[in-house]
Amino acid sequence: MKKVNKVSASLITASLLAIPFIQSADTALADNMKHQQVQKGNHITNTHKEMKSPFTINESAWDRSSLVFSEENINSDGIFSIVKNGEDSQAMQGEVIYEVFWAEKGNPKEGEIVDTGVIEELMPGETQVLTYTPEQLKSGNYMFKAYQRPNHPGKGELWSESITVKETTDSNESIIPERPLDQFFNSNVTEGTATFTVPDGMDPVEMSFTSYVYPDGVVPGEDGKPYEGQTAYDNITKVYEPGTHTINVDLPENGYFQTDLYLGAEIENLTEDGHPIEKIIDADYGFNN
Template sequence: MRSLRSVKKSKKYKKLIVFAQILAIWYASILSLSLVTSDTVAYFNDSKKTSFSIQSGTWWDGSKLTFVKHNTENIKSCEPHSITAQIKNEGFDMMDGTEYEVVYWPTDNRNPQHKGDVIYEGAIDPIGKNEIVTLQFEAEKEGSYKFKAYQRPGFNDNYDTREEIWSHKIMMNCKGKQEKEANSDVVEEVEESKEEAEIIEKEENVEAPIIEEEEINRKEEKEESAKNSKEEATDKSVNEEEKEVMETSSDDSLEEIVNSQSEKEGEDE
């Protein structure tokens, strides 16, 4: 009897154990399935976000480009001239480069709506935070020029269009230079004339004392000559008087001699 009871109890416990195992397996299966499903969803979501954020060139790096100078620049030149514009990154470091263009308007343009002609396209290397680089172009014609640069793709989370920034206006004028050169030539001529006048004045100032001295010498010579002439005239007058006296004396002497001879002859007779 005891053996039969023990056998029945053992069978009963075995059924409970099997049922408990089945129940545990079922719970474990449900738990595992729920965990696997949630992890898979999270995995795919994370994978989608990661693949979106690391694609090169499709997300904004936080850079912000701006041109440094804004006032119009006037260049007086008839020859090819190098024009420049400085651009600064006021945002974070650029992860990649960007593009820029040079836009030109001719001098005879009268259409204010004319957007200009793109005459050059170039590339800008990545610029670090607060760094400044200089864009350069060799301008060969009269007219107006501007540099146009593009912000990095996705600037301010705008992935549909590229934002543009413009430099200051650079005006190249040959006529202005010609007028300036003409004015400079006139100024040079005036200065040369002024210098010549100063030189002449200096020479006159130097020659004036010489001329005055020559006039004084001439005057003294005239006075001396007049004095000599007067003295010569006086001497001549004296000589003539002396000559007359001598002639008169000689005549008297001769008359006396003749008279004395006549008297002598009379006595002899």
């Protein structure tokens, strides 16, 4: 019986001694599998990192458009400026904004923003009119500022020329000529030359300057009479803006003549009273031989 027990004890002892070797083998196998999985995972991750989407778009690239200002001015509604995408440029791939700067005096760039707007996508050579039309356009200096498309190689912005708006009056009253008209128009008529001034603020006025010949055998008096029977020899009729003007008419080569400056259209033949008193401005008469 003791011998049997000894054998059993030996078997148990051998089994116990084998357990660490089994655990070591299992642990090594597990570590090896884990290492392979990590390497496989790293390979998959690296593969994803190297892949690039075929739909990736570089949105920061310049679209090769280039804006310029070509004209600016004042109209009946306000001010405007024309912006153009260059002839050699590419089509704009998006909109950009513009701003309107104003300064009462000096450089508008140092003034304030009074309006903003949008410049649409322009094709090469295409233009757009930028406007500023407030209810009341203040006097002062204005400039339009526009922005180029992103990543333009220049400064990224551009300025129009300065637009100067002068103060206007709200008065609708027009200046009406007052007698004596030669003083009102500060006129002078000497033979075939007339000089006169249309006052500032007066509406354009129609005037005529005519040289007349007397009937054969008539000798005029000191006041140029008689008027009756005088006929037009040369004439100029025109509408004159405010300012000083000098005009000339031809005179007859021989005989008596009279030259009259007056308001309105030409009067070819004079009556006994000559020109209406409310129209005649200035006159002269003489003799050529």
